[in-house]
Amino acid sequence: MGFKTVVLAAGKGTRFKSELPKVLHPILGKPMLWYVVKAALEAGSEEVIVVVGHKRELVEEFLRENYPQVKTVYQSRQLGTGHAVAQCRELLKNYSGKVVVLNGDTPLVRPEDIKAVASTPGDMVVLTAKTEDPTGYGRVVRDGNAVLKIVEEKDATPEERLITEINTGIYAFSAEPLFRALEQIDNNNAQGEYYLPDVLKVFQKEGLSVVPVLTSDFESVMGVNNRHQLAAAESVMRDRIVKELQLSGVTVHNPQTVYVEPDVTVEPDVELFGPLYLRGKTVIKKGTVVGPFCDIRDSFIGEGCTVESHCWMSGATLKGGASCGPFSRLREGTVLEGGSRVGSFVETKKAHLKEGAKANHLTYLGDCTVGENTNVGAGTITCNYDGFAKWRTEIGRNVFVGSNTLFIAPVKVGDGAITAAGSVITRDVPDNALAVARSKQVNYPGKAESVREKARKRAEEARGDNPRQNS
Known part of the structure; x- marks a missing residue:
């Protein structure tokens, strides 16, 4: 069964401290967004839609030059990941298949992980990863092969913080229930934003399935939020290519x-x-x-x-x-x-x-x-x-x-x-x-000494009458 892909690329990336949109920062000479779109197409995505926002004209120009088949939608105000996906409703209104959601700042994502999340049965499929140090990541709480909740670290109990399976921010949804759920989430949080993971509760309320897919490569879902992480991601990509x-x-x-x-x-x-x-x-x-x-x-x-x-x-x-x-x-x-x-x-x-x-x-x-x-x-x-x-x-x-x-x-x-x-x-x-195009050589016997003597006199005159004064 086919799928379509939404790539979130509207953010400014304030931690980059740059005039360039975050997703256009390069890794090995290519913008991060280039790798994400490439991975989606290689995975077999029927269509790729990129959500643009900050300095949209630069992102759209890049896409026209590199991926002219990709469509864009404009998120005029960056009100969260859920709000960003909701901007695609019109382009996907007659689509009933799977929608994969990727982040434009995950350049290491692999086509095989996209295929896995798209092909796994379930109304909402969450790509997860395991790491020895899950600090800073949302934890995935599951019951067997069902995801019960995704809890952010600041909201996690001590027991939940011991969980090493984390949310990568990559999902696959059945299109129709996704856009129904997006209408029901709110922005009642510290940031005042509409978060995409909040649709999980709506799916569960409607009796829809929410299942995890575990990637074997934690590095492949590495997000890039600053230039230090950009260098780390480039190192991983370089090692991949050299290997x-x-x-x-x-x-x-x-x-x-x-x-x-x-x-x-x-x-x-x-x-x-x-x-x-x-x-x-x-x-x-x-x-x-x-x-x-x-x-x-x-x-x-x-x-x-x-x-x-x-x-x-x-x-x-x-x-x-x-x-x-x-x-x-x-x-x-x-x-x-x-x-x-x-x-x-x-x-x-x-x-x-x-x-x-x-x-x-x-x-x-x-x-x-x-x-x-x-x-x-x-x-x-x-x-x-x-x-x-x-x-x-x-x-x-x-x-x-x-x-x-x-x-x-x-x-x-x-x-x-x-x-x-x-x-x-x-x-x-x-x-x-x-x-032969050079002047003729002429030799003057004994002339060298007189030339040197003239040079010495000129040097003495330049220094003054006393030849010793600058010695």
Whole structure:
């Protein structure tokens, strides 16, 4: 039997002390709400309705961009969880199936727990958990497989406080009795709010069944109410993802320091060394080794590549057998073909290095193509920006670029050409030509001593007549 889901996401989250709505605070690069909606959809929810409130426009914008199929309802005043669910009455007025209620600040919730609570027979199903330290949680008082009451800690008797089974705040209801019950609860409490758990008494009064479902994973129902708890939840999610990688055939060294966002794909037989950040939609194919202290985002790394330590890349593509690092920076649009390499302190942007091309150190390659088997010497710069527009440099195959060559774009260098070290290339270089663009060296025998003497005199004049006064 199918079910629909209501996600409560209207609260401000005052303990976050933030202008950002609570449910949009990120865990591994994704807002908490992203994980909750994803879990509901993966569990098979027919429809997801998100209750929005504080800064609704930000939450609605996020949902439009990430989950356009999700519907929203607006809770103009935050008057409690029961009041929030009641706002969904119109969208669910003709629905007679199960309604699962989730909280937008429980990013660790698992699809299997949602399935369990949705599929368990009962008019009201309460997802519960057991913990050695239940302090601060509402206790579940049960009689066999029936929930008698949910009692908050401040209202619990000494015997009830010894109960280790707690209420997670996740429920499944039969839709019709749920909305009938919501009309009967009141806000006669210290907060003046309408609480969703209060429908339990109404269900019992009407002779409806209230049953518990116990989760085996207490961490999965962890609520996030401040930034300390946010960090704890992110740690759990990170461990989950790293464990999945390890079980799928990825070797992860120093796993506690490896940060992997949920949209990253890593194939078997990849070796990762922490500390390491893998972000966005990065893909790493089999046989690749990624060294420590790298930050890789939205990049594609092909089979058998080597990424040495301290590399940063964003929007880059490394094809099979390419390598980079240590200390390389590969910016958006960089493409390294098979067997090509960039080395220490090389920065690239919209640079296409074809098969076997190499720039091993101290180089900037921007808006350029480097042909097959071309060697780029240290200190080379493609001067691609004239203050108004970017221009391209085209370097052919089998070119030898001498150290400290500057290419003043737009410029083309033909196949097999050589540029002399220290040259400033302002015009196209034909195939197999030697380009020398530097002033002629002139040697003056014995001139060095007279230059030093002039320098000494200038220094003495700068200090004053007495050369000793500043000694």
